[in-house]
Amino acid sequence: MRSGFRPSRTLLAVCAAPAAAFFAAFWLLPVVRLLALPAEQGLAAYFVVLTNGRYLQSLLQTLGLSLVVTLATLVIGALVGITLARQRFRGRQLLLSLLTLPLSFPGVIIGFFMILLGGRQGVLADLTNSLGWGRVTFAYGLLGLFLAYLYFSLPRAIATYTAAAEAMDAQLEEAARSMGASRWNVARDVWIPELAPTTLACGAIVFATAMGAFGTAFTLSAKFEVLPITIYNEFTNYANFALAASLSIALGVITWAVLWISRRVSGSVAI
Amino acid sequence: MRNARQAPLSLMLLTALVAVFMLAPIALSVMAGLVNNYSAGLKSGLTTRWLFEVWDNYGNTVVWSLAIAAMCVIGNLLIGVPCAYMLARTQSRWARLFEELLTLPVAVPGLASALALILAYGTLQGFRQSFAFILVGHMVFTLPFMVRTVSSALQKHELLALEEAARSLGASFSQRFLGVLVPAVLPAIIAGSLMVFTLSVGEFNLTWMLHTPLTRTLPVGLADSYASMRIEIGSAYTLVFLVVILPVLWALQAVGTLIGKHYGN
Numbered sequence: 001m002r003s004g005f006r007p008s009r010t011l012l013a014v015c016a017a018p019a020a021a022f023f024a025a026f027w028l029l030p031v032v033r034l035l036a037l038p039a040e041q042g043l044a045a046y047f048v049v050l051t052n053g054r055y056l057q058s059l060l061q062t063l064g065l066s067l068v069v070t071l072a073t074l075v076i077g078a079l080v081g082i083t084l085a086r087q088r089f090r091g092r093q094l095l096l097s098l099l100t101l102p103l104s105f106p107g108v109i110i111g112f113f114m115i116l117l118g119g120r121q122g123v124l125a126d127l128t129n130s131l132g133w134g135r136v137t138f139a140y141g142l143l144g145l146f147l148a149y150l151y152f153s154l155p156r157a158i159a160t161y162t163a164a165a166e167a168m169d170a171q172l173e174e175a176a177r178s179m180g181a182s183r184w185n186v187a188r189d190v191w192i193p194e195l196a197p198t199t200l201a202c203g204a205i206v207f208a209t210a211m212g213a214f215g216t217a218f219t220l221s222a223k224f225e226v227l228p229i230t231i232y233n234e235f236t237n238y239a240n241f242a243l244a245a246s247l248s249i250a251l252g253v254i255t256w257a258v259l260w261i262s263r264r265v266s267g268s269v270a271i
Numbered sequence: 272m273r274n275a276r277q278a279p280l281s282l283m284l285l286t287a288l289v290a291v292f293m294l295a296p297i298a299l300s301v302m303a304g305l306v307n308n309y310s311a312g313l314k315s316g317l318t319t320r321w322l323f324e325v326w327d328n329y330g331n332t333v334v335w336s337l338a339i340a341a342m343c344v345i346g347n348l349l350i351g352v353p354c355a356y357m358l359a360r361t362q363s364r365w366a367r368l369f370e371e372l373l374t375l376p377v378a379v380p381g382l383a384s385a386l387a388l389i390l391a392y393g394t395l396q397g398f399r400q401s402f403a404f405i406l407v408g409h410m411v412f413t414l415p416f417m418v419r420t421v422s423s424a425l426q427k428h429e430l431l432a433l434e435e436a437a438r439s440l441g442a443s444f445s446q447r448f449l450g451v452l453v454p455a456v457l458p459a460i461i462a463g464s465l466m467v468f469t470l471s472v473g474e475f476n477l478t479w480m481l482h483t484p485l486t487r488t489l490p491v492g493l494a495d496s497y498a499s500m501r502i503e504i505g506s507a508y509t510l511v512f513l514v515v516i517l518p519v520l521w522a523l524q525a526v527g528t529l530i531g532k533h534y535g536n
Binding site for chain 2 (some may be wrong): 006007011012013014015016018019020022023026027028029030031034035037050076079080082084087091095098099101102104105106107108109111112113114115116117121125147152154155156168183196208211212213214218219221228231232235244245248249251252255256259260
C-alpha cells in the first residue's frame, strides 16, 4: 500500500456484501446451529469423543491411520518427486501428468480401485486362488484403507516435491559434493532443510484430507472404522444428530488446527 | 556433472513401483468396463454394452455434475471476485478475520458442513429436494479457492497504481473494475474457476449427504453403482468419468494456459 489511493469503505463493504451474505446464510448460520446442538444434552456431550470408549477408539484409529499415511506419503512423495525432477527420460512429462491425474478423482473411485486390486473379485484374490491359497483380500481392512489413502495423497506430494526440487539451487549441492560430502550428507544438509517448508505445508494438507476422507472409506465399507464413517452412521442409521454434531466438531477442530498451525509456521498459503 | 545428478537405481525402482501402483488400477478399471464378463477376463470378449447400460441409468448424473460445476463457477465469480477485491484493498482486522472464516469450510470435513446445512434447511422441502441444495454446498466449499487466487493477484502494486491512474482520469468504479482490473487478473480468475470446477465435479463428502434420489451427481451415482451392482457396471461408470470428465478438465486447462500466455502474467 505505498500509494495513498484507497477505495472508500462503503465501496469495499458493498463488494464484500454478497459473499458475506451467502457465506453467513449457508455456512456460518448452519454451523452455529451445529455447534449449539450438543449443548441441549449438557456440556458433557461435547466431550463424548473423549469419554466414550467406542468413539475414542474411532478417533484414535483415524488419527493413527492419518499420521502413518502422511509420513508414508511424504517419504515416498519426496523420493519420487526428487527423482522425477532430476532424471531426464523420454515420456517424463507424460508420466508426471499421469501421476497427478488422480488429483481430480472423487474418493469413491479410489475406493473402487482398491476393490479391483484387493477385493473379493480382485487381482490378488484371483492370483492367490489360482495358486491354491484361497481368495486373499485386503481391500476392506486396514491395509486397503491405508493403500487407498496413500493413493489419493501421493499425487499431491509428488507434484509438490517435483516442483520444489526443480526450483532448488543446484550449486549448493555441487559445492557440497565437490567438498567431499556423501550422498547421505547432501540429503541431510542440503535437501532436507531446503524441502522443509514444502514438507510442512504438504504434510498438513495430506493429514487434514486423510482425517476427513469419507468417500473412500464409504466405498470400502471398511471393517476398520474411521471417524467420518462413525459420524455418518450416527446421523443416518441412528438419527443421533447431537452426537453426530459433537463428533463433527471434534474432527473439524483437529483438521482446522493442523492447517492453521502449518500456515502459521511456514507462512505459506496452504488451503 | 551428468553422473552426479543421476538418481540412484533404488530411487528409479521406487518411482517405477509407484507409477505401477498409481496407473495399474486405472488400466484395470478401463479393461473391466469393456469386457463381457469380468471374472472370465479378456477371453469373454470386448463389449460396449456396460457403457450403454451406465449411460441409460446414470447419464443424467454426468450432465448434472457438469451443470452444477458450471453454475458453481458462475456463482463464485459473481460473489467471489468482488469479495477478492475487498480483501486485496483493505488491511483491517475484520477483513482478515472474514478471510479466515471463509476458508473454514475447506478445513472442516465436508460431512460436518453437510450436516449443518441439513439441520438448518432440511425442513424447507422445495429447497432440500432441488439441485440448489447441492449447489450451495459446493459453493461454500469452493468459494475460498476463487477468493484467495483472485485476491492475491489483485494485490500487486502495479495494479494499485493502474487503478489509481484510471480513477484520476475519471473512470467510475465499474469502469475501473470491469475495464482495468478484471482483464489484468484474468489468468488468476481462470485458474480459480478451473479449481472450482474440478473440485465441484469430484465432490462427494458433502454431496452424498445433500443429495436426494432425484438429485444425484456423478460421484454419488458412482458410490451407488459400486455398492449395488456388478463390477462391470462400476468399471464402465468409472470409464465414463475418465472419458467424459477428464477431457473436459483437460480442455479447460488448455484454454486456461492459452489465455494465461496471451495475457502474459
